[in-house]
Amino acid sequence: MKRKLYDLAHARAGDKGNTTILSLIAYKAEDFPLLRARVTPDAVKRHFADIIKGEVARHELPHLGALQFIGQDALGGGVTISLCVDAHGKSLSSALLEMEIETD
């Protein structure tokens, strides 16, 4: 069965230079193992194809139920010179929550 991350977690986006920093936090601790298994750096990179042009790295914070994604080359050169409406990429948190994963 496919579920949207929106139903399982909340998220917030930040930026540093041309890098997006996306925090994904499970609503329920018991959903963290599923998120850890399915929301891999590769899966996130595929989901953000054409937006995140560089590498995606992931940090895990299990007792906070959180995954932290760092996406390089994601912000049109960085907030100060980007031509994008959302130069900071702040709405990328919402884009992440649109991602669908397989649940067992």
Next chain:
Amino acid sequence: MTDTVRIGCGAGFQGDRLEPALVLAEHGKLDYLMLECLGERTVALAQLRKLHDPAHGYDSLLERRMAGLLPLIKQNGVRVVTNMGAANPLGGAQAILALARKLGLKVRVAALTGDDVLDALDPRQKVLETGEPLASIGPLFSANAYLGVEAMLPCLESGADVILTGRVADPSLALAPLTHHYGWRIDDEDRMARGTVVGHLLECAGQLTGGYYADPGKKDVPGMATLGFPFADVDADGNASLSKVAGTGGKISRATATEQLLYEVTDPTAYLTPDITADFSAVEINETASDAISVTGARGKPRPATLKVSIGYHAGYMGEGEISYAGENCVARAQLAGEIVAERLRGQFQELRIDILGLSSLHTRAMSGGDYRPYEVRLRVAGRSADRDMAARIGEEIEALWTNGPAGGGGARKETREQIGIVSCLIARETVRPQVTVFET
């Protein structure tokens, strides 16, 4: 809890609301009030203002914020720690004294300078974002090193009512008062790390208390129009309890705090500041009462050998134009308008961005779903040029669609603005000479 010191945050960015700081100063029983008002571009923009008028260059809202705060902080014994000095802490201090005299208050201000390192930069130093030398960037007009607790301590020791800095690391605005109050050593790595976590949780103000969090029906937040900003009660070991003034809007929970803890942290095991390398990976957040959380578990490793410098350079002009379309076939008309403008400007811009707001401007078209048909959309065209008049042509071409473009276009608007580019590099600590100047009414 055992003996604690209370620090509140009255502003999370340059344009933040004014009155939550007043509520904190009056009702918060604070020892310290931090105001974080310097974003990436703010110092660079302030530097440009100082070039036009040497008396300016401090935060443009400094007088408005301090006019309300000065009487309250004197009355309630609260010390203010803020980076509203921006590009001119000395000028900002003078402005605060002038205000104090007008209000008949006795005020001492300690201004911290020395973050301005424009004249000390080595053009061979590598730009962190590109790996190229600084010389490749072109004319720079501002460079400010991120100072930290070590530079700020003399300001705290002066007994000043207001500590006014230029560029400092945001968490240092909380860590400096903590270090001063408890006499912590700056090489006490775990306490520096715990104090840094407190500062990081507080530094975006409302983002901890339900701001930038609400999603109606899913993540509800009461009273968002009267959001109360947070404060932290911190003990001698750096463990903290965070809450907000009773009766204010918003909420503090494990969820709001986790979002803020991780905000803009590129490596949770190594969060770098001038003061410490902080490891957040074992941080624990617990809800202790309604709208109250406890935070423990940060650990520290030695601080970075160098300081980070934020550099402003002139990055040309951005021209922008927008126009809306509604009803049947509105997407096709918006796309046609975009094609017309692109053809008119062909070859003039290295990059011309054409967005359909409401459909594909924030993310890709694929994300809005194949058969999605919005009732209304807004075409946006944007581009950058070294020449202001060329940048302005974009908005002019959008406006020309009034009589030359697709049917039904409405609400055309145009804007041309200067772009300030920001990059960073590193600088040796020994090169930077912080200085504290104390002013008194």
